[in-house]
Amino acid sequence: MEIRYSANQKDFKRYTTQEIRDEFLITDLYKADEVVAVYSHVDRMVTLGCMPVNEKVALDKGMDVWANFGTSYFLERREIGIFNIGSNGKIIVDGTVYSLGYKDCLYITRGAKEVHFSSDDGNTPAKFYMVSAPAHCSYETKLIKIEEAAKKALGALETSNKRIINQFIHPDVLKTCQLLMGMTVLEPGCVWNTMPVHTHERRMEVYMYFEIPKNNVVFHMMGEGNETRHIVMNNEQAVISPSWSIHAGAGTSNYAFIWAMGGENQAFDDMDTIPTKELR
Numbered sequence: 381m382e383i384r385y386s387a388n389q390k391d392f393k394r395y396t397t398q399e400i401r402d403e404f405l406i407t408d409l410y411k412a413d414e415v416v417a418v419y420s421h422v423d424r425m426v427t428l429g430c431m432p433v434n435e436k437v438a439l440d441k442g443m444d445v446w447a448n449f450g451t452s453y454f455l456e457r458r459e460i461g462i463f464n465i466g467s468n469g470k471i472i473v474d475g476t477v478y479s480l481g482y483k484d485c486l487y488i489t490r491g492a493k494e495v496h497f498s499s500d501d502g503n504t505p506a507k508f509y510m511v512s513a514p515a516h517c518s519y520e521t522k523l524i525k526i527e528e529a530a531k532k533a534l535g536a537l538e539t540s541n542k543r544i545i546n547q548f549i550h551p552d553v554l555k556t557c558q559l560l561m562g563m564t565v566l567e568p569g570c571v572w573n574t575m576p577v578h579t580h581e582r583r584m585e586v587y588m589y590f591e592i593p594k595n596n597v598v599f600h601m602m603g604e605g606n607e608t609r610h611i612v613m614n615n616e617q618a619v620i621s622p623s624w625s626i627h628a629g630a631g632t633s634n635y636a637f638i639w640a641m642g643g644e645n646q647a648f649d650d651m652d653t654i655p656t657k658e659l660r
């Protein structure tokens with residue numbers, strides 16, 4: 381498992397393009413029958429991808445759980461949110477089978493010992509995208525279908541940012557220790573997310589962009605509001621935003637992304653918005 385330490389905003393100003401990418405960008409999440417995991421010391425969030433093809437793949441496949449987490453199994457002191465961004469697949473949690481279609485989400489609470497992933501058809505595999513946060517009590521493991529997510533319409537066609545925010549792992553839908561996750565989907569012709577930008581000093585956030593058409597990219601903005609940088613992102617890549625960083629993007633087409641937050645609180649609206657004209 382790859383481990384990344386925390387970067388601060390003062391050093392960040394001098395990073396090269398490659399250093400920014402090495403520190404914050406997560407690529408190659410999907411390798412057949414493997415679990416790809418990046419542990420970030422930013423709020424100790426773990427970002428993972430799993431694409432089961434021929435096997436039933438265990439969540440901790442290829443991991444030394446004791447060395448990395450100091451626990452005997454992955455979810456002993458963690459919770460996890462999992463989205464399927466591929467074809468139909470299954471997640472088996474301590475013997476209970478959950479079927480996930482495209483864009484469905486499963487929240488697994490602390491204490492689940494055995495988690496396995498499988499695809500209904502290995503020729504068109506499921507692709508599970510996951511973010512895990514430390515957790516100190518257990519709630520309820522719950523499947524949240526895309527239809528059941530709380531939907532918030534934002535933006536307008538005129539400003540190229542008409543989009544639906546689907547809140548899945550959110551206090552209005554279910555209880556969690558600190559994890560919040562959802563999916564934002566932009567309408568055709570709309571390319572901007574999260575403008576005006578914000579930071580949330582009390583939480584970090586990870587974005588994973590998908591549904592980016594072939595030969596298109598998203599320019600993801602990051603850094604402090606008065607010292608911005610960008611990362612050019614391809615389909616199905618994730619990016620870590622420390623609390624001091626803005627996180628917004630403009631694509632060369634419309635796209636969707638999954639956001640995940642963890643930290644001090646779960647108040648979605650606890651954001652410090654930066655007036656657009658103050659950006660540098």
Ligand SMILES: O=C[C@H](O)[C@@H](O)CC(=O)C(=O)O
Nearest residue numbers: 543545564573574575585639
């Ligand atoms: O803190 C909240 C997150 O940055 C996202 O929910 C914002 C977002 O999806 C959007 O405006 O498109």
Ligand SMILES: [Zn+2]
Nearest residue numbers: 578580585627
């Ligand atoms: Zn945010």
